Amino acid sequence: MARREALRKAMRFLFVDRILDMIPGKSIEAEHVFDGGEDFFRDHFPGFPVVPGVLLTEMMGQAAAMCLDAESRGTGRGKAMLAQIRSASFREWVKPGETTAIKAGIRSSRPELATAACSAEVGGRRVCSAELLFSFLPLGHFASGYRDEVLEAYLSSPGREKG
């Protein structure tokens, strides 16, 4: 990836590149690559760049939230917001350039909350897992015209589940 593109990406807080498969409100499979251009690798750690666990957790949370947001479309429930990390485990280092496969299964989804069991793998090896709890924030709190570009791209792609 070009340096300019890497810098553009480094300024984002978006850790899902694309959704591979999804059943809204039930499950999602997605992927993300930390390409190495992100600033945090300078400090985490010099000579041994690995993705911080908090960002792996955020990555899983973003994927699960997309699955919930897809379910919420048109219901007025609002956007899923990570409210609690109920548990999290980090088993393997994730290094720059590795494609991380994200999976999330929604355990419960109610008007006021949802819970999800999430995990991520690199090369078929589980690198982390987390149990996450979400609350929902009305869309009126966000900038007008705000849209989840990754979710919209998936939902608008031909032949995908429209939920």
Next chain:
Amino acid sequence: MSAVAKSTSEILAWVADVFETPPEKIRPEMKRDEIDAWDSLGILTLIARMDEDFQVLLTEDEIQGLRSVGDIIEVLRRHGQAGGAP
């Protein structure tokens, strides 16, 4: 639904676990504002744990009615999850 209804002491221990509070500090008469972790996030945690641990899906009215530890015990009793024994 759990196979066997929990005793009051078991429910109190469960409440302590939900709110990450020492079990000896939880009493049925305690009000919501006496438990630090029973805040807006604590409510969500309580609802989620009711579902996961007891398969009890609270209605909006039941959620609004939870104002004390005794209310939690009572709602579990109504759902057949608390037996009322010590």
